[in-house]
Amino acid sequence: MSDSFILQGDILYSESPSCIRAVRDGFLVVEKGICQGVFETLPAAAAHTEVTDYRGRLIIPGMTDLHLHAPQYAFRGMWMDEELLDWLNRHTFPIEARYADAQFAREAYAQFRDAIRRSATTRAVMFATIHRDTTVQLMDLMEETGIISYVGKVNMDRNSPDILREENAAKSLADTVLWLDETEGRYAHTHPILTPRFVPSCSDELMEGLGRLSYERGLPVQSHLSENVGEIAWVKELCPWSAHYGDAYDRYGLLGSGAKSVMAHCVHSSEEELQLMKARGTFIAHCPDSNANIASGIAPVRHYLDEGLHVGLGTDVAGGATLSMFAVMREAVQHSKLRWRLKDDSLRWLTFAEAFYMATVGGGAFFGRVGSFARGYEADILVLDDHVLKTPLMSELTLPERLERVIYLGHSTCILHKYVRGAQLF
């Protein structure tokens, strides 16, 4: 199939956090996988390009899931009645250790692949485990989906159980280099990302080595930051030299000073930490489902947007229970309202338009010009059937009203077609 085409339908995309452009029966023109814009009438220059008729369907940009743990998909929706550190030690670490087993990993990752393929996600940034071989398995499976992703072999050399700890910093780094060399040039859609699990799991020597590796090879970085108050206190003990948790990454060039960096959560970031992230261009992956499930709190996302920080959304499976970006958008809005009511009514809650912006443009920016249908953006597209959400009001609804309903009620069964960079996945 050609990567130059036109889709006609009810088209919506974000022009800014507060503004959604909506064109009924509009034309989305794609040339060589790149959006040429959305038009109310077919432009003359595109007269010879084939038009696919999706009138009556919603056409929106694909979503970026900016933070998730692929191995944790196997235990999504369980053991939620605990906080982060207990949850890691009692459940997450023992199960991640099983990804040393290629057979277990193959079955688990194949189920994950099937689910993310059918989801609203067209771009993803994910953790694997410390295991090099099965991380490559995961990358092979992600490549099959056509979704464009960053996948990280995890680094952990301290404060972790024997079954899920690399022997020392040198071996962790050597294994990471082996993994990078082994996968180089192997994929069209799947990229490596350096992945120190979080400060408590990584020695200073390991962090320093990863910073060097990022600098030398221009590799992006993902990790966790200021998720839980107990975790933050622990980092303070482990890194008495750091001004704050974010500084413990920045000291090693892992906060975005070189290649780009995405930090999950930032629920409890200090103003100083935020200003450093702003200076570094760090991406924040806001993960409301996870932050509720493991009782971390509610990040002041309104403040982050006002400050001009890069904010996208993440499912954070399996702190988050679901791969659905629809659910995450809905929860971002809901939890911002609860924060407004319970904690600080000077920060106005998020609208559904803002959640939609973060899920598309906000997170998409980690991948470049992604998440919009404006001219020059890569063509990641979802075609949705919202008529499955029956209502006698359907014919009276505006396009933004229909979009809001999909955000609140939609799930993967609403997704008829998905395109990534102009290629149709289904």
Place this chain on the structure above:
Amino acid sequence: MSDSFILQGDILYSESPSCIRAVRDGFLVVEKGICQGVFETLPAAAAHTEVTDYRGRLIIPGMTDLHLHAPQYAFRGMWMDEELLDWLNRHTFPIEARYADAQFAREAYAQFRDAIRRSATTRAVMFATIHRDTTVQLMDLMEETGIISYVGKVNMDRNSPDILREENAAKSLADTVLWLDETEGRYAHTHPILTPRFVPSCSDELMEGLGRLSYERGLPVQSHLSENVGEIAWVKELCPWSAHYGDAYDRYGLLGSGAKSVMAHCVHSSEEELQLMKARGTFIAHCPDSNANIASGIAPVRHYLDEGLHVGLGTDVAGGATLSMFAVMREAVQHSKLRWRLKDDSLRWLTFAEAFYMATVGGGAFFGRVGSFARGYEADILVLDDHVLKTPLMSELTLPERLERVIYLGHSTCILHKYVRGAQLF
């Protein structure tokens, strides 16, 4: 089909808020629609009763949706970026007014019927609108489902738009009596419930008349209580004689002093109001999805359970976006964690077991002995296929772990079979 039968499978039900009884490959014995208990081996007395083999499936009690608005199903998942009073005036009231039209109501209520029929709900307490004829339509449709429900023709005679206000208290009461007389003896599963919308919509004269009607005919009552801070301030103005919002119902016998009463929300109830509800045996319908969506807040449910109040769960469609009781259970847990973190860490969060208890036994008690499989309870049963929630860990999971996954991930497609009072609906 007989209402005496035995189901074999992986059976779970609440013995108390904190304790779930789980029996793998157990036998649930039902005689004439009443549970005789759950047994590890087939009891001799039941040797001649037919056993249906659901081994490998989860068998749990049906759910009670203790508060929802059937007419609002038509606009679920929309206009969520507003608070209660604006949301009512701008959207809810104009659409409810359209239920004067039998054709509109027929289409909308038929969609609602199809959705609730397929849901986890086996008992429901719901608002219709002020319109007598279409309230009867709704009752006819609910009767078709086999679900046991209370349906209320709404009373509103003040502070409402002309298109959705009854002329005066006398006409509102007369219409209510007509509706009661017209539907008396008409249904096996569908019962009337008196439904003053909330204090702001009902004059003192109307409230007094409804209190008398409840007393004379032994009719239960449903309404809203202490949902939103603006609403509470308004009630204080409207009823300067009342000690608190709850007192404004109680003065007319509408809080459960006579027949039973269920009050939705109670997000901001004072200690005095709670003690009055305790004295009256009032049921609280906790509606976390709605309370987030229209920015009401988070009710301190832990405190209500500790106080021994009757607490069940409600979807509150369409303040809540979904009819899924799975979603409501999940949100009850999530929001209790957010409240613990943001507001008051002396109130420990709710566990999934407690949410399950409220959704089954807690709300079921409004209907009598409902929501458990203990001997003497009416047999409301769901048979669930949780293998659709694929994971390579499935064979290792305990039954409570599988139940937790269904609460976090389940939706109506997981429901294979549903029984109400021993009758199989599908």
